[in-house]
Amino acid sequence: MNKEKVGKFYDVVWTKYIPEYEDSEKHWKIFYSADEIKNKTVLDAGCGTGIFSIIFANNGAAKVTGIDISEGSLNTAQNLKKKFALENVEFLKEDMLHLPFPDENFDIVWAWGTVHHTTDPFQAINELIRVLKKEGSLLLAVYTRTRLTFIHEIIRNTLIHTPKKTWKLISKILAVFLSPVVFFFKKREKSRKGEKLEELIMDWYFVPIRHYYRPSEIQGFLESKGFQIEKFLPASGRFNSTSNFIFKALKK
Numbered sequence: 001m002n003k004e005k006v007g008k009f010y011d012v013v014w015t016k017y018i019p020e021y022e023d024s025e026k027h028w029k030i031f032y033s034a035d036e037i038k039n040k041t042v043l044d045a046g047c048g049t050g051i052f053s054i055i056f057a058n059n060g061a062a063k064v065t066g067i068d069i070s071e072g073s074l075n076t077a078q079n080l081k082k083k084f085a086l087e088n089v090e091f092l093k094e095d096m097l098h099l100p101f102p103d104e105n106f107d108i109v110w111a112w113g114t115v116h117h118t119t120d121p122f123q124a125i126n127e128l129i130r131v132l133k134k135e136g137s138l139l140l141a142v143y144t145r146t147r148l149t150f151i152h153e154i155i156r157n158t159l160i161h162t163p164k165k166t167w168k169l170i171s172k173i174l175a176v177f178l179s180p181v182v183f184f185f186k187k188r189e190k191s192r193k194g195e196k197l198e199e200l201i202m203d204w205y206f207v208p209i210r211h212y213y214r215p216s217e218i219q220g221f222l223e224s225k226g227f228q229i230e231k232f233l234p235a236s237g238r239f240n241s242t243s244n245f246i247f248k249a250l251k252k
């Protein structure tokens with residue numbers, strides 16, 4: 001399983017989807033204030049269609065670099081940059097496992113929902129740590145491993161072996177069955193407006209690489225690298241979903 005497959009997957013599934021600005025910014029403010037990022041350099045690792053890069057850039061960061069391996073997502077991000085008429089943000093096609101930046105280059109490294117889609121999440125985190133300055137801030141949102149994760153993985157590992165051309169149809173059929181269950185959650189997930197359930201299902205069950213962790217594993221890893229945990233949100237993702245946990249940590 002290689003990164004090209006992941007890039008191609010995100011070229012198909014999320015290329016046009018941009019989460020709502022206001023709600024994403026509201027969520028972003030749980031972690032950073034404009035004062036904290038003023039004149040800072042930011043890496044948005046696995047930026048996707050770029051909403052968080054734009055939010056950092058719009059809130060006073062000196063320069064934001066969004067990187068991703070999905071060309072389609074990066075095209076959408078470039079258009080978003082034009083729409084917001086921002087000069088202090090750039091989008092580059094790069095692999096977070098092998099970043100082309102020198103050591104201790106960024107003040108803030110933000111990786112929302114991305115390291116767990118790489119072939120080697122801990123190598124990815126090591127790369128993010130390498131390019132982060134001392135006293136810099138690292139933000140990681142990572143899929144939570146629960147006692148039920150194995151059920152999700154049985155379904156994903158079964159569905160992923162069906163012919164690719166049937167994936168959209170399977171997702172649509174599953175969406176019909178799952179919509180009553182998801183309805184309740186989607187009502188709370190305002191920033192997911194405009195996103196179709198069948199696309200969510202594609203992301204749940206057809207994404208080529210998905211790793212899951214317990215918060216203690218990520219915390220232990222960060223602390224072993226000399227990080228001080230500043231904030232921890234258990235099972236509370238950008239959209240109040242229970243699939244991610246988040247660490248904000250300071251590099252000592």
Ligand SMILES: C[S@@+](CC[C@H](N)C(=O)[O-])C[C@H]1O[C@@H](n2cnc3c(N)ncnc32)[C@H](O)[C@@H]1O
Pocket residue numbers: 003006007010019045046047048049050051052067068069070073094095096097111112113114117118119
């Ligand atoms: C779930 S999306 C999250 C996008 C964005 N961070 C957000 O929150 O809107 C995961 C992103 O990680 C990217 N990705 C996966 N592996 C990557 C890698 N090795 N290097 C860079 N980006 C990667 C995918 O292409 C995809 O855009």
